[in-house]
Amino acid sequence: MGLLCPHSVLASTPVLVAGFQAADNTSVGLAAMLGAALEQHLSLEEDLDLVRLDDVAPLHGTDIPTYLETCPPGEQLGCAYVVSQHAEVDYAVTGRLRTGDAYLTVALSLVDVAEAREAVGLELIIPHGQDHLLMEQVVTLLGRVVRGEIGQLEDIREDPLDEEDTRVLVQEELEELVAESGGEVQVGGLSTGLDVTLPSFTPEDVERMKQEEGLTEWERLGMTEGSYTAYRNSGLDLESWRALTRGRAGQVLVRSRAGLAIGPVHGHYHARFVQDLGLEDPVVETYAYQAISSGVGGGYGLDLAFGLTPAVEIEAGIGRVHGRYYWVVQQEQANEYTPPATEHEQGNSCLLVDAGLRLAPFPARDLRPLVGAGFVYWRGRAVTSQVDLSSLTVDLPTWGAPTLMGVRGIVGGELRLGPTVDLMAQVPLMFVVGTANKVHDERYGALEDKEEPPTFIPLATGLELGIQFRFFGVDPGKRGSRQGQLEDEEELDLLD
Numbered sequence: 001m002g003l004l005c006p007h008s009v010l011a012s013t014p015v016l017v018a019g020f021q022a023a024d025n026t027s028v029g030l031a032a033m034l035g036a037a038l039e040q041h042l043s044l045e046e047d048l049d050l051v052r053l054d055d056v057a058p059l060h061g062t063d064i065p066t067y068l069e070t071c072p073p074g075e076q077l078g079c080a081y082v083v084s085q086h087a088e089v090d091y092a093v094t095g096r097l098r099t100g101d102a103y104l105t106v107a108l109s110l111v112d113v114a115e116a117r118e119a120v121g122l123e124l125i126i127p128h129g130q131d132h133l134l135m136e137q138v139v140t141l142l143g144r145v146v147r148g149e150i151g152q153l154e155d156i157r158e159d160p161l162d163e164e165d166t167r168v169l170v171q172e173e174l175e176e177l178v179a180e181s182g183g184e185v186q187v188g189g190l191s192t193g194l195d196v197t198l199p200s201f202t203p204e205d206v207e208r209m210k211q212e213e214g215l216t217e218w219e220r221l222g223m224t225e226g227s228y229t230a231y232r233n234s235g236l237d238l239e240s241w242r243a244l245t246r247g248r249a250g251q252v253l254v255r256s257r258a259g260l261a262i263g264p265v266h267g268h269y270h271a272r273f274v275q276d277l278g279l280e281d282p283v284v285e286t287y288a289y290q291a292i293s294s295g296v297g298g299g300y301g302l303d304l305a306f307g308l309t310p311a312v313e314i315e316a317g318i319g320r321v322h323g324r325y326y327w328v329v330q331q332e333q334a335n336e337y338t339p340p341a342t343e344h345e346q347g348n349s350c351l352l353v354d355a356g357l358r359l360a361p362f363p364a365r366d367l368r369p370l371v372g373a374g375f376v377y378w379r380g381r382a383v384t385s386q387v388d389l390s391s392l393t394v395d396l397p398t399w400g401a402p403t404l405m406g407v408r409g410i411v412g413g414e415l416r417l418g419p420t421v422d423l424m425a426q427v428p429l430m431f432v433v434g435t436a437n438k439v440h441d442e443r444y445g446a447l448e449d450k451e452e453p454p455t456f457i458p459l460a461t462g463l464e465l466g467i468q469f470r471f472f473g474v475d476p477g478k479r480g481s482r483q484g485q486l487e488d489e490e491e492l493d494l495l496d
Helices: 025-043 064-069 076-087 132-146 163-181 203-211 225-232 238-245 489-495
Strands: 013-022 048-051 091-099 103-112 117-127 186-195 251-275 283-307 312-333 344-359 367-379 403-418 421-434 438-441 459-472
Touching: 013 025, 013 064, 013 076, 025 048, 025 091, 025 132, 064 076, 076 091, 076 103, 091 132, 103 132, 117 132, 203 225, 225 238, 251 344, 251 421, 283 344, 283 459, 344 403, 367 421, 403 459
Parallel strands: 013 048, 013 091, 251 312
Antiparallel strands: 091 103, 103 117, 117 186, 251 283, 251 459, 283 312, 283 438, 312 344, 344 367, 367 403, 403 421, 421 459
């Protein structure tokens, strides 16, 4: 053959044969025999470090052959990954087998354990009595996977093979093998680099464990039945799962947020005065008001929180919301017509300070709802910080910054992006009261058509998006670094 010999390409690579799943009842016996035969075949390869199923410690209190035998139909790839991760091997071989009148159909999978991927998936249709062709092909494919020629995230060869080239190459190798024996082999669909889907832990599995003698696995671990099921389906090892369920407890959380604000974001100052220059005191009448009004603006903020329990935190935040500031200053002469003055417009900002409690239940879930409640302090801008009145010859009435206080609630959700990073979306709901509007009116009848200040609406809401960082507490670990449902063996040994 023109290819490198498969017997000399693997440098003591740990490999495990995770068995073959029978597609129907007639294939059960042959699937067991094929797995044992492949295991025996690979054990003769000097450059392979074969790990036998019987030498692997029990998983979740179940011996490895039983674990694989009870793997849900169609999930043999995920079960093989879980076992291989537990056995600490680099690669695993598994598949699904169906027997026909003259042919054996094997959906063969080579699992790259470190990357949690199916490095190569290949369907082989092999005549009965020529099972050795499958054995040879497994060794050949293992060699190519280990050398990085196929099934890698990044190929290390200068001229890597794509999927079609790989299929053709495999077909050519098989045909050469078949030609020597006069058989007939077909190669079906081939895939490379597919992520492994972990097997699910089902209610049937729960019932099966209840029938076993002694304590159930969740009782040994001090869990409820529901939390144990969630753990087994989480894709995390026990230590990372327990860290994850501790949630916010003992953590310092920092949130940066920004978004849309709807509420009293606009400011107003309106002043008119009438002069009679023939009088000793020329100011005849003055009318002015300072107000805030509701509208749509934007805002941002920063929160600091501390986790009291896995789901509850105490928080404090500071932020600003931006709107517009409208102002008019008009001087009029007694007994003369004065056209309306131009209204000026510029930016406005309000300071918000809040404090309260936040609840984010289900800390182990990636997507979590959140609610919160607390108090809010809202402070606008005084006219003297927005408008320069020093050039006027009269003293117009001014007031301090409008100040509001009230209650604040939030509803929203969090999405876990990493062990210590969350994406956040929330809708704040506020009810505020305070010194919203101030009016000064010296009524002498000289001013007509006085403009009333806008009506204050004491409600505010909006939509905020942000990112949340967690510090200290317990690091839940990186999801995917140990994706199988693995035991914390030292702890379980103590429980035993």
